[in-house]
Amino acid sequence: MDIRNFCIIAHIDHGKSTLADRMMEVTGALQKRELKEQHLDMMELERERGITIKLTPVRMQWTHSSPASAGSSGQAPTVLNLIDTPGHTDFRYEVSRSLAACDGAILLVDCSQGIQAQTLAVLTMALEHSLTIIPVLNKIDLPAADPERVGADVMKLLGCRREDILLISAKEGRGVAEVLDRVIEKIPSAIPPSSPQPPSPSGEGGARPTRALIFDAIMDTYRGAVAYVRVIEGEFKRGQKIHLLGTKSQLEVLDVGHFSPKYVSDDVLGEGQIGYIVTGSKDVLQVRTGDTVASSADLPPLPGYKEVQPMVFAGLYPSEADEYPDLREALEKLSLNDAALRFEPERNVALGNGFRCGFLGLLHMDIIQERLEREYDCDLVITAPSVLYEVKLAAKNPGEYVRTSLLKEDEPSVARISNPADFPDPTVIDEIREPWVKLEIVCRGEDVGAVMQLTQSRRGLNTAIEYFEGGRAVLHFEVPLQGIVLDFFDQLKSLSSGYASMSYELLGYRSGDLVKLQILLLGEPAEALSTIVHRSEAHAVGAIICAKLKEVLPQEQFQIPIQAAIGGKIVARETLSAYRKDVTGYLYGGDVSRKKKLLEKQKKGKKRMKQMGRVKLSQEAFLAVLKR
Ligand code: GDP
Numbered sequence: 001m002d003i004r005n006f007c008i009i010a011h012i013d014h015g016k017s018t019l020a021d022r023m024m025e026v027t028g029a030l031q032k033r034e035l036k037e038q039h040l041d042m043m044e045l046e047r048e049r050g051i052t053i054k055l056t057p058v059r060m061q062w063t064h065s066s067p068a069s070a071g072s073s074g075q076a077p078t079v080l081n082l083i084d085t086p087g088h089t090d091f092r093y094e095v096s097r098s099l100a101a102c103d104g105a106i107l108l109v110d111c112s113q114g115i116q117a118q119t120l121a122v123l124t125m126a127l128e129h130s131l132t133i134i135p136v137l138n139k140i141d142l143p144a145a146d147p148e149r150v151g152a153d154v155m156k157l158l159g160c161r162r163e164d165i166l167l168i169s170a171k172e173g174r175g176v177a178e179v180l181d182r183v184i185e186k187i188p189s190a191i192p193p194s195s196p197q198p199p200s201p202s203g204e205g206g207a208r209p210t211r212a213l214i215f216d217a218i219m220d221t222y223r224g225a226v227a228y229v230r231v232i233e234g235e236f237k238r239g240q241k242i243h244l245l246g247t248k249s250q251l252e253v254l255d256v257g258h259f260s261p262k263y264v265s266d267d268v269l270g271e272g273q274i275g276y277i278v279t280g281s282k283d284v285l286q287v288r289t290g291d292t293v294a295s296s297a298d299l300p301p302l303p304g305y306k307e308v309q310p311m312v313f314a315g316l317y318p319s320e321a322d323e324y325p326d327l328r329e330a331l332e333k334l335s336l337n338d339a340a341l342r343f344e345p346e347r348n349v350a351l352g353n354g355f356r357c358g359f360l361g362l363l364h365m366d367i368i369q370e371r372l373e374r375e376y377d378c379d380l381v382i383t384a385p386s387v388l389y390e391v392k393l394a395a396k397n398p399g400e401y402v403r404t405s406l407l408k409e410d411e412p413s414v415a416r417i418s419n420p421a422d423f424p425d426p427t428v429i430d431e432i433r434e435p436w437v438k439l440e441i442v443c444r445g446e447d448v449g450a451v452m453q454l455t456q457s458r459r460g461l462n463t464a465i466e467y468f469e470g471g472r473a474v475l476h477f478e479v480p481l482q483g484i485v486l487d488f489f490d491q492l493k494s495l496s497s498g499y500a501s502m503s504y505e506l507l508g509y510r511s512g513d514l515v516k517l518q519i520l521l522l523g524e525p526a527e528a529l530s531t532i533v534h535r536s537e538a539h540a541v542g543a544i545i546c547a548k549l550k551e552v553l554p555q556e557q558f559q560i561p562i563q564a565a566i567g568g569k570i571v572a573r574e575t576l577s578a579y580r581k582d583v584t585g586y587l588y589g590g591d592v593s594r595k596k597k598l599l600e601k602q603k604k605g606k607k608r609m610k611q612m613g614r615v616k617l618s619q620e621a622f623l624a625v626l627k628r
């Protein structure tokens with residue numbers, strides 16, 4: 001059988017999910033009447049927000065329009081396994097895992113927008129995986145489409161010829177058949193001709209080694225853990241004994257099959273295929289993404305995935321203390337399906353028992369919170385997000401000042417701390433290091449000045465500028481992660497009228513003049529509201545947070561002084577007056593949809609208040625520290 005495994009990669013909104021729709025339609029994988037728009041965005045949240053969050057595989061069959069010229073095996077249809085991927089930078093781990101299961105990628109570029117930051121980022125990832133790239137320009141139906149100019153940019157980027165680039169309208173279905181033909185022509189077959197053939201006649205436990213890479217997994221209420229795999233060699237069948245090489249567990253295959261995109265059961269899942277294996281395991285720790293499924297425990301594991309590095313951390317606490325075990329279970333199950341999610345227990349004097357969670361970015365954090373609430377019915381309080389700092393202690397015995405679990409193994413005088421509450425007294429701190437990232441921004445020529453200014457205000461250093469046809473620029477920076485992780489993207493979008501895009505990647509840790517900014521309510525430090533800032537911006541940030549808190553804290557029957565302090569020294573102050581009749585006032589300004597969302601959240605999160613001494617903290621209070 002002839003198989004091609006490929007994915008569609010692109011910047012967000014360039015039309016990946018729509019092209020996947022058309023492909024399913026043209027190949028007859030789905031009838032038009034069954035097909036919803038962006039069919040592969042199956043999660044309720046994806047449909048509401050109009051973005052792809054999870055990778056989604058689907059199998060199709062296609063016969064090349066002129067089989068002879070394709071050099072494919074006669075008239076027999078080729079099996080195409082497609083993986084639709086997200087385009088937002090926070091979900092790049094989904095993309096990188098999809099890439100590892102594929103041999104080629106369609107690089108889709110909206111030719112009314114041109115190459116964007118994520119186009120460059122996902123292309124780099126695909127090239128690192130040595131995938132064959134098929135460049136495709138989408139949305140040629142739009143009046144603003146400029147295939148000439150964008151085509152020239154793509155040629156420069158890939159070093160390809162103009163005739164290598166296909167022009168399509170995924171919306172109208174124009175050019176989609178040609179893309180499928182090109183996939184068969186260009187992308188290497190999933191079963192290399194050199195593969196030691198033929199598979200042993202289906203005898204018991206044939207000598208043929210069998211291995212597959214788990215690129216995703218999901219906990220199914222009835223079937224237990226289901227592994228999404230790319231079979232590298234051999235084949236899988238129901239009843240077969242399998243070994244998970246990483247977690248050293250032995251399981252039995254309860255079912256195998258492919259995605260339509262729904263589960264479709266098959267007799268065998270053969271070499272080269274993408275499909276699923278139902279393991280029945282109820283243990284969320286057993287079936288891990290990146291692990292190898294093998295016929296024997298003695299086989300060497302396949303190269304897994306790079307450990308994913310969380311970028312931002314926040315505390316997640318149940319609104320009611322007795323919901324802590326439910327939250328743990330929910331996080332465990334969700335982390336099986338979201339391999340980028342990290343969590344560990346955390347205790348906070350004011351908030352009780354919860355979890356410190358690591359996310360790839362703020363959108364990821366937001367999505368996790370919503371999934372916990374919708375899919376697992378959790379009611380949460382989430383603290384202000386922070387990056388992970390390295391704190392070098394001057395003290396002889398660091399264990400006296402920070403929990404020993406925070407100390408770095410290879411550098412025991414250094415603690416890795418994301419929770420400002422865990423910062424030791426400044427007098428025992430030798431040095432604070434913060435994460436820096438390599439930032440790439442693609443924008444219009446006329447926005448370059450404003451982008452430079454914004455990035456400099458976040459302590460960014462410009463390292464290079466390149467220009468595309470028509471004056472669009474690619475700006476390269478090095479910048480502290482802290483400066484771009486919170487509201488930077490919103491600012492970038494608004495200064496560029498939505499035209500700029502960005503992507504970033506961790507560079508490493510650098511020493512910085514950082515201080516802990518404490519918030520005092522009624523003169524008492526509210527540790528859950530503390531934040532780490534650069535000394536030069538401490539006053540300004542303190543003033544903004546105090547003002548925000550004044551707006552969002554519920555009034556009480558007494559006056560509440562709100563103060564910001566560094567090492568005991570007050571740097572900003574506001575006073576929340578005592579309770580009067582009208583309390584709707586604390587639904588602060590901003591646009592209507594934000595207000596509506598807040599109201600909705602309040603309806604659901606009635607309980608979402610935490611008593612801090614004599615002051616109640618609403619979820620909004622924690623988020624006030626976020627938007628500066
Ligand atoms: P994704 O984020 O890359 O998956 O993009 P989607 O498939 O969700 O598409 C983003 C938006 O672009 C949707 O509103 C689509 O209807 C629209 N779109 C996709 N392809 C085309 C096209 O060829 N022409 C036009 N005019 N719109 C398109």
Ligand code: MG
Pocket residue numbers: 016017018038041051052085086087
């Ligand atoms: Mg999509």
